[in-house]
Amino acid sequence: MTTKPRVYQTQLAVIGSGLAGFAAAVFALDKGISTAQVGNTGAIAYTTGYLDLLGGCGEQLLEDPWEGLKQLRNDEPRHPLSRVSDGEIQEAFSLFTRALSDMGINYTKPGERNLFALSPAGTTKPTLSVPETMITGVTAKDSGARTLILDFVGLKGFSALELVSNLRKSWPGLTAKRLEFPGMTTGAQLYPEVMARALEVESTRRQLAEMIRHELGDAECVGMPAIMGIHLPDRVHADLQRMVGVPLFEIPTMPPAVPGIRLREMFEQTFPALGLILVPQQKVKNVDLGEAGTVLSLKDSYGDVVIETRAVLLATGRFLSGGLHADRFSIRESLLGIPVTQPEDRAGWYRKDYFDHRGHPVNRAGIEVDELFRPLDASGVPINEGLFAAGILLAHQDWMRQRCGAGVAIASAYKAVEALSGYLS
Amino acid sequence: MQTADETFETDVLIIGGGVTGTGVMRDLALRGINCILIDQRDLNAGASGGNHGLLHSGGRYASSDTETAAECRLEGEILKRVAPDAIDECGGLFVAVEGDDPEFAGRFGEHCDVAGIPCHQLTTKEAREQEPGLSKRVFAAYSVPDGTVDPFRITVANVDHARQLTDSLYLPHTRLQGFEMEDGVVVSANCRDSRTGNRRSIRARQVINAGGAWAMEVARLAGCSDVNLLYSKGTLIISNTRVTKGVINRLRPPGDGDILVPGGTVSLLGTTSDTVTSLDDIRPTVAEVDRNLAEGMMMLPGLENTRFIRAFSGVRPLIREAANSDDGRHASRGFSLFDHEGEGLSNFATVTGGKLTTFRLMAEKAGDLVARRLGNPELCKTAVEPLPSSDVVRWTEPGFAPRYWYRRNDPADIILCECEMVPQSAVDDIVTSAPGAEHQMSLQAIGVRSRIGKGSCQGSFCSINTTSHLYDRGIYDSIDGLLHARDFVQGRFKGVGPILWGEQMPQMELAEALHCSLMGLDYLGQSERVEKEAGSGQSE
Numbered sequence: 001m002t003t004k005p006r007v008y009q010t011q012l013a014v015i016g017s018g019l020a021g022f023a024a025a026v027f028a029l030d031k032g033i034s035t036a037q038v039g040n041t042g043a044i045a046y047t048t049g050y051l052d053l054l055g056g057c058g059e060q061l062l063e064d065p066w067e068g069l070k071q072l073r074n075d076e077p078r079h080p081l082s083r084v085s086d087g088e089i090q091e092a093f094s095l096f097t098r099a100l101s102d103m104g105i106n107y108t109k110p111g112e113r114n115l116f117a118l119s120p121a122g123t124t125k126p127t128l129s130v131p132e133t134m135i136t137g138v139t140a141k142d143s144g145a146r147t148l149i150l151d152f153v154g155l156k157g158f159s160a161l162e163l164v165s166n167l168r169k170s171w172p173g174l175t176a177k178r179l180e181f182p183g184m185t186t187g188a189q190l191y192p193e194v195m196a197r198a199l200e201v202e203s204t205r206r207q208l209a210e211m212i213r214h215e216l217g218d219a220e221c222v223g224m225p226a227i228m229g230i231h232l233p234d235r236v237h238a239d240l241q242r243m244v245g246v247p248l249f250e251i252p253t254m255p256p257a258v259p260g261i262r263l264r265e266m267f268e269q270t271f272p273a274l275g276l277i278l279v280p281q282q283k284v285k286n287v288d289l290g291e292a293g294t295v296l297s298l299k300d301s302y303g304d305v306v307i308e309t310r311a312v313l314l315a316t317g318r319f320l321s322g323g324l325h326a327d328r329f330s331i332r333e334s335l336l337g338i339p340v341t342q343p344e345d346r347a348g349w350y351r352k353d354y355f356d357h358r359g360h361p362v363n364r365a366g367i368e369v370d371e372l373f374r375p376l377d378a379s380g381v382p383i384n385e386g387l388f389a390a391g392i393l394l395a396h397q398d399w400m401r402q403r404c405g406a407g408v409a410i411a412s413a414y415k416a417v418e419a420l421s422g423y424l425s
Numbered sequence: 426m427q428t429a430d431e432t433f434e435t436d437v438l439i440i441g442g443g444v445t446g447t448g449v450m451r452d453l454a455l456r457g458i459n460c461i462l463i464d465q466r467d468l469n470a471g472a473s474g475g476n477h478g479l480l481h482s483g484g485r486y487a488s489s490d491t492e493t494a495a496e497c498r499l500e501g502e503i504l505k506r507v508a509p510d511a512i513d514e515c516g517g518l519f520v521a522v523e524g525d526d527p528e529f530a531g532r533f534g535e536h537c538d539v540a541g542i543p544c545h546q547l548t549t550k551e552a553r554e555q556e557p558g559l560s561k562r563v564f565a566a567y568s569v570p571d572g573t574v575d576p577f578r579i580t581v582a583n584v585d586h587a588r589q590l591t592d593s594l595y596l597p598h599t600r601l602q603g604f605e606m607e608d609g610v611v612v613s614a615n616c617r618d619s620r621t622g623n624r625r626s627i628r629a630r631q632v633i634n635a636g637g638a639w640a641m642e643v644a645r646l647a648g649c650s651d652v653n654l655l656y657s658k659g660t661l662i663i664s665n666t667r668v669t670k671g672v673i674n675r676l677r678p679p680g681d682g683d684i685l686v687p688g689g690t691v692s693l694l695g696t697t698s699d700t701v702t703s704l705d706d707i708r709p710t711v712a713e714v715d716r717n718l719a720e721g722m723m724m725l726p727g728l729e730n731t732r733f734i735r736a737f738s739g740v741r742p743l744i745r746e747a748a749n750s751d752d753g754r755h756a757s758r759g760f761s762l763f764d765h766e767g768e769g770l771s772n773f774a775t776v777t778g779g780k781l782t783t784f785r786l787m788a789e790k791a792g793d794l795v796a797r798r799l800g801n802p803e804l805c806k807t808a809v810e811p812l813p814s815s816d817v818v819r820w821t822e823p824g825f826a827p828r829y830w831y832r833r834n835d836p837a838d839i840i841l842c843e844c845e846m847v848p849q850s851a852v853d854d855i856v857t858s859a860p861g862a863e864h865q866m867s868l869q870a871i872g873v874r875s876r877i878g879k880g881s882c883q884g885s886f887c888s889i890n891t892t893s894h895l896y897d898r899g900i901y902d903s904i905d906g907l908l909h910a911r912d913f914v915q916g917r918f919k920g921v922g923p924i925l926w927g928e929q930m931p932q933m934e935l936a937e938a939l940h941c942s943l944m945g946l947d948y949l950g951q952s953e954r955v956e957k958e959a960g961s962g963q964s965e
């Protein structure tokens with residue numbers, strides 16, 4: 001039996017549902033562009049929830065990202081962030097974080113300085129904006145507040161003692177305590193997502209708050225793994241905090257982590273109401289680029305889907321998300337075969353020392369774009385007038401070492417949407 | 426004379442914690458002798474942790490060196506009897522591929538007969554029935570009793586047994602730096618603990634140098650110039666799954682990528698062979714990996730699409746013949762035992778060269794010499810006395826941890842390493858009672874004594890989980906835990922870098938995101954500094 005494919009007609013199709021894809025959708029909706037988005041779960045489920053702008057530069061971590069950007073424009077003019085002005089980056093970050101708040105997850109206002117936010121290892125990382133549920137961790141550390149860090153029996157890879165051991169030097173008022181999560185089989189392995197869903201139930205929150213109060217001692221605030229609900233975390237956080245009686249904060253866990261799952265689920269729930277056509281958990285199988293428009297084809301559990309669109313924004317990420325693929329000899333862009341700037345041969349992909357501060361050349365491989373963020377063919381000409389790209393698929397950046405994952409995603413999505421809205425009108 | 430922070434005393438000091446050094450340790454302990462074994466790093470830090478794991482039937486040497494071939498066969502038979510748990514009697518094939526010399530291939534059976542190696546010629550159809558992955562271009566095939574041996578299991582069990590027998594002691598991270606000598610007698614060894622910087626002085630009546638490729642350097646510290654070695658670097662690659670049932674050897678004179686050896690749940694393809702002049706910074710390269718693959722694919726075309734998880738390199742010490750012909754005692758063409766009496770020494774000896782397959786024999790010869798010098802009348806027992814096996818030495822065995830975990834059936838015993846299913850109780854067991862555990866335990870040390878870091882994630886994730894667990898247990902209470910985790914993944918990366926393509930790329934990207942973007946291992950200690958500078962207004 002053959003069923004007719006579902007056909008959608010839009011002005012813009014966003015391929016990819018990582019931070020770049022979601023940010024692009026936010027910006028496009030803001031401009032009233034009719035948009036469809038397709039993408040399977042990617043790196044977003046791994047993220048800490050922190051929105052980095054620029055935090056690493058050569059031998060050092062950056063306290064002032066704007067100063068770092070100045071340097072970057074000078075040293076690395078082809079870096080995607082070097083192609084976006086400070087003003088545009090500020091605009092992009094505030095639009096995006098405001099949209100997140102409107103949709104249900106509050107973020108701190110992106111500021112002048114990097115925040116040094118906690119990692120589950122007890123190190124800190126420079127980032128520009130963090131979820132509201134996490135900010136007390138940053139301020140408590142700065143003020144040296146007496147703080148109790150909690151972990152849970154059965155939650156692997158998150159050790160309060162590890163955090164305390166590594167932070168104690170600069171933050172002497174830290175103590176650690178291990179709790180048993182209420183209502184779970186004693187001892188068995190626990191997953192942050194399951195714990196987070198459990199805390200959406202008031203009685204579980206009450207039991208946990210009771211346990212925390214019991215251990216509080218003279219602590220002025222309490223940190224724990226990021227498990228305060230999947231939906232409306234700010235409400236779960238406020239409620240727990242009220243019951244415990246002191247400020248609480250979340251610390252990211254090892255992935256797949258709740259803060260990323262929150263973002264994904266929030267987008268998936270709120271976007272359709274905002275008029276976006278969302279085909280989640282799917283990969284685009286084929287792209288037919290035309291002069292007048294482009295046709296995307298894919299399949300979901302209801303059958304074939306065809307999207308006819310005037311503009312396409314490619315935000316398919318790198319190896320982890322499938323945007324790039326490597327064989328023994330070279331790296332290619334998976335969907336359209338767009339030329340990838342890359343080291344000459346495999347011997348040049350990685351440096352000898354894993355932690356070399358210069359980063360590995362392979363991380364800077366990616367596709368080239370023009371000033372309108374349109375991908376270029378081998379001769380440096382845009383492949384199609386209506387094809388744009390954003391995110392970490394772009395060449396000349398190393399988001400892992402430079403701590404600029406969200407920065408590259410949000411800033412390039414902003415620029416690409418600006419450009420494509422010009423193209424559409 | 427330097428002053429030591431710690432002093433030790435023993436009958437015999439053994440330098441080098443590979444199969445040979447630990448073999449000597451057990452050999453002597455079985456004769457009732459107390460030993461101290463030291464290694465500059467940890468067990469199997471040298472060739473014993475970087476080899477093919479082939480228990481040679483002797484077939485490899487049958488055409489060129491009958492003596493070595495026969496020695497391998499004999500030792501292989503002994504090990505199969507005394508250490509069956511460490512051995513997989515998987516059998517092996519020798520196959521010639523179109524383009525290989527038919528005459529060399531044709532005479533293989535005859536050469537095996539001379540060395541006493543049981544060998545059967547197979548039709549190509551029979552060979553492919555036995556190993557379906559074999560190329561259609563195979564034109565000759567023989568089966569031989571090759572096997573595989575787990576060197577980790579051997580070394581850990583050797584040390585454990587010696588410890589039980591005579592309270593012998595193993596000191597990891599103890600680097601020999603020089604000897605105190607008096608009238609042709611080594612009085613004591615000056616060592617340094619590379620972790621703490623402490624100086625250790627070890628007084629011993631006899632000293633055995635089992636330094637493998639480093640044996641020449643060690644001998645020179647005692648003033649002996651009679652050990653002359655050539656270094657041959659070999660590189661291998663490990664696949665994610667077991668590719669064949671048994672060993673597959675290329676039937677031609679030895680070359681790159683001509684042996685595929687199963688190792689439990691994986692296979693190892695190798696090796697290259699290149700002479701190097703230094704033992705520093707030995708690591709596999711992309712070119713070596715590709716050479717192995719290109720050759721391996723001639724025998725087994727499926728290797729083209731096999732997922733590889735790591736490459737590694739080891740150095741074979743080759744003995745330069747002329748320099749020792751009338752001095753050292755030639756036990757065989759494969760290995761040498763130097764008594765250094767020609768250099769005027771009476772209590773120092775060196776044993777090096779040889780093979781994993783023949784380590785027991787090397788240890789026996791060295792043990793005989795030491796026992797004679799000490800006036801100990803006991804004979805060598807390692808050819809008959811089984812190598813004991815206990816849980817604590819079994820964590821290196823593929824598949825042991827999951828079997829143990831299912832048997833134990835305790836949901837609270839959380840799996841720390843998901844690739845190899847190593848639960849936290851295994852780590853606890855190693856920390857409290859594995860050989861070498863009496864000294865500072867670290868992630869690296871646990872890696873040597875278990876499957877942690879050996880699965881398809883190559884330690885990217887289990888290093889993090891295990892580190893957290895060690896903090897929970899109070900083994901770590903400072904930044905040391907993170908520094909060790911950093912060193913561990915950095916060490917594994919040496920072998921991962923050259924095999925990154927295909928499905929390993931996403932894995933690597935996630936690992937790097939975790940290690941750098943999330944945990945900040947690349948800037949360990951730095952974020953604190955930046956903040957302080959910023960706080961005190963000193964940043965420029």
Ligand SMILES: Cc1cc2nc3c(=O)[nH]c(=O)nc-3n(C[C@H](O)[C@H](O)[C@H](O)COP(=O)(O)OP(=O)(O)OC[C@H]3O[C@@H](n4cnc5c(N)ncnc54)[C@H](O)[C@@H]3O)c2cc1C
Nearest residue numbers: 016017018019020039042052283284316317391392405406
């Ligand atoms: C462990 C980890 C920790 C991180 N921590 C941080 C952090 O603390 N701060 C920070 O700022 N960033 C962090 N990030 C990075 C961040 O999550 C994003 O990866 C980054 O911002 C880049 O986003 P992107 O949208 O360009 O690419 P990705 O996030 O990789 O998204 C690409 C998307 O494209 C989809 N896709 C690929 N091919 C197709 C196709 N054919 N059809 C449809 N869809 C397709 C993928 O499924 C995926 O959804 C972290 C990432 C990881 C992995």
Ligand SMILES: Cc1cc2nc3c(=O)[nH]c(=O)nc-3n(C[C@H](O)[C@H](O)[C@H](O)COP(=O)(O)OP(=O)(O)OC[C@H]3O[C@@H](n4cnc5c(N)ncnc54)[C@H](O)[C@@H]3O)c2cc1C
Nearest residue numbers: 441443445465471472473477479601637659739780781782
């Ligand atoms: C690539 C390759 C593949 C091989 N494949 C096989 C095979 O398939 N089958 C087989 O039978 N054999 C094989 N071999 C040979 C086999 O691995 C070796 O013969 C055997 O491991 C040698 O063991 P060893 O204990 O003598 O030396 P090593 O294992 O090298 O031990 C020497 C030890 O001495 C320590 N040391 C050095 N200097 C000092 C110092 N100053 N102070 C303290 N400690 C010190 C080192 O850290 C090291 O751990 C292979 C070898 C290589 C290199």
